[in-house]
Amino acid sequence: MTQIQSAAPEKPDKQSRTKFYLILSFLIPMVLMGIGFLLQKVHPFGDRQILVVDCWHQYYPFFQQLHEKLRHGGSLLFTWDSGLGSNFLPILSYYAASPLNLLAALVPDSLLREAFTVNLLLKIGCAGGFFALFLKGTFRRNDFSLCIFSVMYALCSYLLGYYWNVIWVDTVALLPLVVLGMVQLVRDGKYRLYVIALGLSLFTNFYIGMFTCIFAVLAYPCLCVFYLKPRHLAGRTLMMLVASLLGGGLAAVLLIPTYLALQLTHSVDNVFPTGWEFYENWRNLFANLISYHEPTSKDGLPNLACGMLPLVLIGPFLRARKIRIREKVAAVLVLAFLLVSCNVNILNYLWHGMHFPNMLPFRFSFLFSFVLLTLAYRAFQLLLEERFRIWDIAAMLVLAAAVFLCSYSVQENHAVYWSFATAVLYVLIALLYFRKIFTPRLMYAALSVVLAFEMFQNVKLGTETVSTSDYPSYPSSQQYVEFLEQKIDEQTGDSFARTEMSNWFTLNDPALYNYHGLSQFSSTANESVTSFLHALGLPASEAGNRYYYAGGSPITNWFTGIQYLICRTGSLLDTAHWQMLAMEGTSTAYQNSYGLPVGFVAERSLADYEGNPNGNPFENQNELFRFATGIQEPLFTPVDVRDVGHEGVEVTRGGYGIYTYQVDAAAESRILRYNYQTQTEANLYGYLSTSNTASVTVYKDDNYQGSYSLSRQPYIFPMGTYQGNETASLSATLNEEASAGGVTVYVYQLNEALLEKAYQMLSAGGVNVTEYSDTKLCGTVNAQKDGLCYFSIPDDSGWSVQVDGETVSSVKVGGAMLAVPVTAGTHTIRLTYCPPGFPAGAAISAGSIAVLILLYVWERKRKKPLLQPVPAQVVSAQAETQEEPEAQLEQEHVPTEETQISEKPEEEET
Structure with missing residues (x-):
């Protein structure tokens, strides 16, 4: 039997230092996913693309918008190309903060969708590579077993079903680094990896990062039980709290502005569930753990599967006497809690930040796969160290049978049979290795063949389930639209003007086609703006976090500042109020004959307009018209x-x-x-x-x-x-x-006569824009009398307003839009924008970075780490596990890399 070395050699051997297995862990899942895309004929291997559902409407358009800013030096604080002008930091925080997106600056527009696909493949690869790092650092192993388990994490059903939700993949990939950082903090007194990984996780996507934080709260007590004696608990807990605050502080530059922006969204008004409810029959959940079935891509059961090998290894994990009872209890409790959370309404509500999500249920279920694979690797480690007993093999077989019985008649028959056959093959391989018929290399080869087949089939099912969309037609009429946008730019010069599409292609067309527009579909959408536009008869949904353009009327165009319209196909029905500007191919650009600028002076009574989103939109427009003009006759x-x-x-x-x-x-x-x-x-x-x-x-x-x-x-x-x-x-x-x-x-x-009269009145007080940028708009206005200068810009408290150099307070129209009181005469108005919470967030992030640097310098100067590693505990195996006499004294911790277990089989040594 392989023995644990009692003393570390002076130098780590070549096997312990190699990065080969980490590289393989990165490459294998990326290649398998790439083959899945190839089979789906994803461009450049065909005429398909991965943009589906929200990836079509949200993720790629915002990725395109970030690319535009990176290439042309735009501000990341604000954008005019979404929602009449929006705080860009919350959009960035949720949709586009992946560090890999920075590479988009190097990619031309013509290859941007290919870069988007490559980014996803790199994230899948990182999930595998980071999980391998976690296993290597936690269990002190550096062999092919890292590749086996990292592939199962990177290609778990969660990622195969939700990969189109590319904004989540980064944080799922970073989870292993966060947990490894916690292990290093508790066990070794090293805190930097945890701080940086947690900060990066929250920065990349605050929403999935929230799940990571909740999981850290669950995992920390377990790690303390595994590694610490009571006298070390207080110091480690204090360091854990400080490190967590530092990690959150690193991302505060995005977190604080995003938190404040989320207080303006519809989801902030959710109501806590009144009672406990179960979603599914428990057998359905257990049956969803097997392989070879379609993952949930939109609605359905939680994605829990990560391969058949970890399922059969649950048996040895629970049976093995070499694994301490407290380790088993902690792992089972965490797994059970995660599983129950997927089936109980209140826990599900709490996990999702006091919110029931639309589609994509149980968004935290990747944590279950992570824990399951971790405990499975713990059991697999015993197999590699030749500590299995025949009862462990029997336990694997029992689990395979249990999985079959649980899923039979619940899951698809082909999935049940194939999963059972795969599980039996894993048991057979373990048995042959246990009986020394297989050498380690042969065992790994056999595992690789079975796992490659299983994972490939799962990838194939996942990519087929998620599906694809047509590559050549996205974005629709792009060349024509770009030409017409140039014509509009020539018409407007340096002045500010808004454009829209006569009918939408995506729900974020301004971001996709790069024009100053109205449409926005975003989880960070301002609900008050949605309600304002909903009341005016524009397509809008408060619960759906969206509002967009679809024709409208002269009044909606006035109060949203739409001066140009592009019709991608066909022609307009409203020929009385639009004049053709240019035509290219099947697309036509029109100029609003009754267009008003982004700001104009109206009656002060405009501040009294409220609007009813559930009322008659024409009557709401009549009311807005009356308050703005003072004309009592209905339009x-x-x-x-x-x-x-x-x-x-x-x-x-x-x-x-x-x-x-x-x-x-x-x-x-x-x-x-x-x-x-x-x-x-x-x-x-x-x-x-x-x-x-x-x-x-x-x-x-x-x-x-x-x-x-x-x-x-x-x-x-x-x-x-x-x-x-x-x-x-x-x-x-x-x-x-x-x-x-x-x-x-x-x-x-x-009433055309009334429209003409009102237009002459309001256009006389129009704002002449003299300068504007991403965060600034300046102009002059000549008010005929005291009034309210209305701007078709949402007011979210980030705007600072100056009239003739004096700071003034803005007024909200309809509870949503920005307006400025002005007196009769000529005035200069200056609007500047800074996201609420950004200065505080930037200061906290800068302070957190400074603290990390100071701690590093201080430790280097003292030549001593801030915290010392906890001494390895030596426990009596017989006292806790009743093991055989020859194993009575055994180290509680797995050995370090320097004391790594030799994997050379006895036969080869002979």
């Missing part, structure tokens, strides 16, 4: 239905615009159709809301005019200009599964 007047042309549905009217319907199940078509006619020439605008249709189509005298998507939120849309003898129709085809429901449909006529 929009309702047009009643002349007649209907429904097919296959019976509709009942409950008031103007309010209907309920019942579907005839035998009908071949299910169509809602409303016909309108005005007495004179009129520009009409519509609004239709129902949950059972994907779009609404506009007809003029039964001739198709255009259609609008209703797959997300309802909104006001232009219907075009109609003569008194022409019929305007709205038609919506109901989904096949629709049986009954409600419909809200409004059609309003715009």
